[in-house]
Amino acid sequence: MTPTTGEGAIGLRGASIGYGDVPIVREVDLAVAPGEAVAVLGSNGSGKTTLARGLLGLATVLAGEVTVLGAPVGRLRERGRVGYVPQRHTVSGAAPATVREVVSVGRLARLGLFRRLGAADRRAVADAVAAVGMGDRMEDPVASLSGGQQRRVLVARALAAEPELLIMDEPTAGVDAASQEALAGVLARVSAAGTTLLVVTHEAGPLAGVLHRAVVVESGLITYDGPLAGAQAEPGGGHHHHEDAGQPPGRPGYRLDQPTVTPPSARPRTAGA
Structure with a gap:
């Protein structure tokens, strides 16, 4: 596909991304529209994580153009518009912290470091915790939770931060499996609210009901870009995918008070670079 850089949720044109001066992802073209739910698939070392880190400014854009929510990567004024869940599986820290305290840190992306949380911020934190099914554990130390529960935190x-992406x-x-199922439910609701999802994974099976488009990365190149069901035949594409079930609506931003709606039909994507 030919992306339109500067528009949409994500745009890459001829982008090479890496570390130092060494490209890991090379000459990639990719466009993700607002409200899409996209899996980035690939084997270990394929470059899929580097692609995501490039969107976050954690890896260097060495060539080409990369935009996120209409701004060049790293220049988005409101950082809270992009949410990130890193690859590590658990919450760690030298000081003990409760679920409420850990989740409140995410709200600082909207406020800045030196502003206190107000009533609206505290509601957003409570809503986010409730969304992942942990509303009854707000005051529990995160160290007392299982690995799956910490992942949900x-x-x-x-x-x-009520991110758009x-x-x-x-x-x-x-x-x-129970935590995977709970996460799939959370992401289905978030996606239905219009938030754009980009999920890097080596196996999309547990989230196949949520992620309807797949991008397969191998050896730093995009080898497939289309419906998730068609990615299973690609190298690194996994083997447990379901049929395409539709796209989420295009309303930006995760809000718990938004109604869940029936998503429109999927818009299949053609093969990428």
Whole structure:
């Protein structure tokens, strides 16, 4: 496909991304429209995580153009518009912290470091915790939670900023089936509210009901870009995908008070670079 750089949720044109002066992802073209739910698939070392890190400014754009929510990467004024759930599976820290305290940190992306949380911010934190099914654990130390529960706390931390774009790196890895199912439910609701999802994973099966488009990355190149069901035949594309079930609506931003609606029909994507 030919992306329109500067428009949409994500735009890459001839983009090479890497570390230092070494490109890991090379000459990639990609466009993600607002409200899409996209899996980035690939084997270990394929470059899929580097692609996501480039969108976050955590890896260097060495060539080409990369835009996020209409702004060149790294120049988005309101950082809270993009949420990120990193690859690590648990919450760690030297000082003990409660679920409420950890999730409140995510709200600072909207406020800045030196502003206190007001009533609206506290409601956003509570709503985010409730969204991941942890509303009864607000005051529990995160160290007392299981690995799957801690993973859900990290998701809530990202949701607390009410992002328009949510990027997740291997969200289902290392957690049990029950936690994977709970996460799929959370992401289905977030997607239905209009938030754009980009999920980096080596296996999209647990989230196949949520992610309807797939981008397969191999050896730093996009080898497939289309419906998730068609990605299973690609190298690194996984094997447990379901049929395409539609696209989420295009209303930007995660809000719990938005009604869940029936998504429109999918818009299949053609093969990429």
